Amino acid sequence: MLIIGIAGGTGSGKTTVVNQIIKQLPTGEVCVISQDSYYNETVNLSYEERSKINFDHPRAIDFDLIVKHLKKLRLGKTIEQPVYSFVTHNRTTDTIKTHPRKVVIVEGILILNNEALRDLFDIKIFVHADTDERLIRRIRRDITERGRDIDEVLNRYQDTLKPMHLQFIEPTKNFADIIIPNNKHNTVAIDVVRTVINDRL
């Protein structure tokens, strides 16, 4: 099993890159674990309280559960990946059965920040896009897909997202084996990643 970690700031294009990599590999050989599925359970908080959570701080993520799930996959066991709602800021009652595959991709803003998780990766990738590009993408996406308005997105950006990015995400670029520039779609980088994966398999 090859475990690949794909980090990068919000809106850098991690999910897009993951989908492009999946397209390059034979069907059924890849499974994906998304850090977003592992926001801490906050069942005892009201919606108002949940909206105030700093979602870009490592404390917001249940890294122990991600590590536990990855280790289970490595042992050939199926896991129940939580499903998260960005609309309610909460885990739903659903889970997704995630089966072990030859290639396991773990993607998320903070996945290279946690040492125990980082140590499980065979290949570490950081997707880079400029700050203004990421903010534009984030505004568009959060309004169309995550039920937010422009004030919510911009306030969150100034209050937590930008400072957390500078403190906890950008520095983890130094851990990456490969940095993908993604201001524009980058097919050459995807080809390189595919070649590296095939070599390692």
Ligand SMILES: Nc1ncnc2c1ncn2[C@@H]1O[C@H](COP(=O)(O)OP(=O)(O)O)[C@@H](O)[C@H]1O
């Ligand atoms: N290279 C790119 N050029 C233009 N738009 C992109 C590019 N990569 C991603 N996007 C768009 O930006 C938005 C955020 O991309 P996404 O892959 O969800 O980022 P992330 O998972 O890092 O938050 C999506 O609407 C996606 O279609």
Ligand SMILES: Nc1ccn([C@@H]2O[C@H](COP(=O)(O)O)[C@@H](O)[C@H]2O)c(=O)n1
């Ligand atoms: N309830 C939540 C939880 C997280 N976020 C934001 O999601 C971003 C990470 O997801 P990406 O797909 O963009 O990598 C992160 O920056 C959090 O601020 C949210 O808005 N609401």
